[in-house]
Amino acid sequence: MTALNATIIGAGIVGMSAAAFLQRSGYKVTVIDRVPPGEGCSFGNAGGLAFAEIVPTIHPRMLTKIPGWLMDPLGPLTIRWSYLPKALPWLMALGRNAMPDRVKAITDARAALALRVVSDFETLLQEAGARDLIRYQDTLRIYDNETQFLADAGERAAKNAYGYETKRLSGGEVRELEPAIGPNVHCGAFHGGWYFVTSPERVVKTIAAEVVKNGGTILADDVVSLERDGSKVTHVTLKANGRLAVDRLVICAGAYSHLLAKQLGEKVLLEAERGYHMVLPNSGVSLSRSITYARTPGAATPMEMGLRLAGTDEFAGLDAAPNYARADALWTNFKNILPGLREPDSATTRWMGRRPGTPDSLPVIGPSKTTSNVWYGFGHGHMGLTWGPSTGRLIAELMTGAKSNIDLSPFRADRF
Numbered sequence: 001m002t003a004l005n006a007t008i009i010g011a012g013i014v015g016m017s018a019a020a021f022l023q024r025s026g027y028k029v030t031v032i033d034r035v036p037p038g039e040g041c042s043f044g045n046a047g048g049l050a051f052a053e054i055v056p057t058i059h060p061r062m063l064t065k066i067p068g069w070l071m072d073p074l075g076p077l078t079i080r081w082s083y084l085p086k087a088l089p090w091l092m093a094l095g096r097n098a099m100p101d102r103v104k105a106i107t108d109a110r111a112a113l114a115l116r117v118v119s120d121f122e123t124l125l126q127e128a129g130a131r132d133l134i135r136y137q138d139t140l141r142i143y144d145n146e147t148q149f150l151a152d153a154g155e156r157a158a159k160n161a162y163g164y165e166t167k168r169l170s171g172g173e174v175r176e177l178e179p180a181i182g183p184n185v186h187c188g189a190f191h192g193g194w195y196f197v198t199s200p201e202r203v204v205k206t207i208a209a210e211v212v213k214n215g216g217t218i219l220a221d222d223v224v225s226l227e228r229d230g231s232k233v234t235h236v237t238l239k240a241n242g243r244l245a246v247d248r249l250v251i252c253a254g255a256y257s258h259l260l261a262k263q264l265g266e267k268v269l270l271e272a273e274r275g276y277h278m279v280l281p282n283s284g285v286s287l288s289r290s291i292t293y294a295r296t297p298g299a300a301t302p303m304e305m306g307l308r309l310a311g312t313d314e315f316a317g318l319d320a321a322p323n324y325a326r327a328d329a330l331w332t333n334f335k336n337i338l339p340g341l342r343e344p345d346s347a348t349t350r351w352m353g354r355r356p357g358t359p360d361s362l363p364v365i366g367p368s369k370t371t372s373n374v375w376y377g378f379g380h381g382h383m384g385l386t387w388g389p390s391t392g393r394l395i396a397e398l399m400t401g402a403k404s405n406i407d408l409s410p411f412r413a414d415r416f
C-alpha cells in the first residue's frame, strides 16, 4: 500500500508536532519552512507548559487595566499607533470575546485542549530520549500587595473549578521555595498545572530530528503561493525550488498563516502579538521553576542557556523593527523581586517573536472550509508551546478519521 503524503508548512512546535503525529499514523511527511525547525516564534518563548492557563488571555478584569498599560510605551501591552487602523477589526473582536458568556465558552474550550498536553508532549519527547527537557515543577506567581493578589481571585476560582490547585503563600513561604526572591514581596500563589521546558528550541529540534530519522523530509524554502484546481490545492510554489506537488496540505505557519488561508478564500483574524525575551547566562539568580510576577505579565524561567525573562505584547504588525527596550523593561521589572539579578552583560541576548494571536484566545484546528485537502493548525497565541503537541495529535486524528477526545467546533476556521 502506498503511504499517504502530507506537506506541512511551518516547522515550529505546531508544524513539527503535526508532522510527528501524522508520521505515527502512517503518513509520509514533508515539512517546509524558510527557517530551520524551532527558529520562528517557538524559539524564544518562556518555556511554560502552562496547561492550567484556561482563562483567556484577555478577560473582563484585564480590560480595565488595558488603558493604563497603553499609556506606558514599555508596559506589558502596547500598540504602535500607526498600526492601530490595521489592528482595529481584531481588537473589536477581542472586545466581543471579553464578554462573560464568551469567556465561559472559551475557558471550557481551553480546558478541553489542556487535557492531554503532558501526555502528548511526553509521547513526542520520549521516543527521542529527551523527556528530561520537561521539568515537572509547578509555577509561583508573585505579588507586591494585597490588591494585586485579590485581583487574581476570579482566575484562581476558575482554575480550581477545573481541578487545578492554587494556594496562597506568605512571603516567607515563597522564599523557602525560591530563596532568590527578595524580602519585599507581599505574598505569592502556587499554581498547579504549569510545568516548564529547559529549551523550547531544543524541544522542536528534537522532534524534527526524530521526524527525519523516521523518513520525513524538511525542506528549507519559502512558500510563495498555493495553486488550486477546483476544491483542492495541487501544488505549492516555493521561492527557491519551484512548484511542488501536494497530496494533503497542513498549514501551521504561525503568525503568517492567515496570509496562506486568504489565498484559499478564508478570512481568519490573526495578529502578530509580538513578545520579547532577554536571556542572561550570568544572571546571578538560581530558580528551580518558572515564576510569574503580577505587576506586569511575564515569566522568569531557568533554562539551559541561562535565566530567560520573557513576555510583553506589542501590536505593530509582522514586519516592524523590534524595539529591544521592551526586553530591557523585562529586566527592570524582574529586578523588583529578584534583587540578586545581575546587570545584562556581553553574553546577554535579546529576542522578539511573533505570537500567532486570535481575538478569542483559541487556536484554529481543523479542516479548511473551502479546500478539501487542507487542514489548519495555527493561532495558538500565548499558548503554542503548551498546546502544540496536542494540536499535532488532533490534526493527525482529523486527517485519519480517528475520533478525537474533545469537541473541536470551538476551533473551526470559519468562526471569525
Ligand SMILES: Cc1cc2nc3c(=O)[nH]c(=O)nc-3n(C[C@H](O)[C@H](O)[C@H](O)COP(=O)(O)OP(=O)(O)OC[C@H]3O[C@@H](n4cnc5c(N)ncnc54)[C@H](O)[C@@H]3O)c2cc1C
Residues within 6 Å of the ligand: 009, 010, 011, 012, 013, 014, 015, 032, 033, 034, 035, 038, 039, 040, 041, 042, 043, 044, 045, 046, 047, 048, 049, 050, 221, 222, 223, 224, 252, 253, 254, 255, 256, 257, 274, 275, 276, 277, 310, 311, 312, 352, 353, 354, 355, 356, 377, 378, 379, 380, 381, 382, 383, 384, 385, 386, 387, 388
Ligand atoms: C515572549 C513569548 C513568550 C511565550 N511564552 C510561552 C509559554 O511560556 N508557553 C507557551 O505555551 N507559549 C508561549 N509563547 C507562545 C508560543 O511561543 C507560540 O504560540 C508558538 O511558538 C507558536 O508556534 P507555531 O508553530 O504556531 O509558530 P512558529 O514557531 O512561528 O512556526 C511557524 C513557522 O512557519 C514558518 N512560515 C510561515 N510562513 C511561511 C511560508 N510562507 N513559507 C515557509 N515557512 C513559513 C515560519 O518561518 C515559522 O518557522 C510565547 C511567545 C512569546 C513571543
